Amino acid sequence: MALTHWGFIYTAAGSDASNSVNVVDTGRCRTVLVGVEKPEEGIEAARRLVDEGAQLIELCGGFGPVWAGRIIEAIEGAVPVGVVGYGPEAVDQVHAIFS
Numbered sequence: 608m609a610l611t612h613w614g615f616i617y618t619a620a621g622s623d624a625s626n627s628v629n630v631v632d633t634g635r636c637r638t639v640l641v642g643v644e645k646p647e648e649g650i651e652a653a654r655r656l657v658d659e660g661a662q663l664i665e666l667c668g669g670f671g672p673v674w675a676g677r678i679i680e681a682i683e684g685a686v687p688v689g690v691v692g693y694g695p696e697a698v699d700q701v702h703a704i705f706s
Contacts, residue, residue: 623643
């Protein structure tokens with residue numbers, strides 16, 4: 608099976624999951640980018656992505672293992688959920704951005 612549809616959920620100030628959606632469709636793969644204001648809003652965004660046929664979901668910017676677990680639970684493990692991570696060399700820089 609090939610990856611043909613996946614979702615990426617990120618946090619960004621001022622984002623609204625019902626309006627902050629962008630789609631990149633290459634004709635062979637559809638990527639749906641969803642912005643949320645707070646990590647808890649990622650639960651409903653993930654449910655919607657699964658309902659729309661996403662085969663996997665990536666989480667970034669504000670999501671960590673706790674929220675990944677909550678999202679996996681909310682979608683009942685329907686698709687793989689991954690979390691973008693940063694190595695120790697980036698910790699100070701990432702902290703500065705989100706502080």
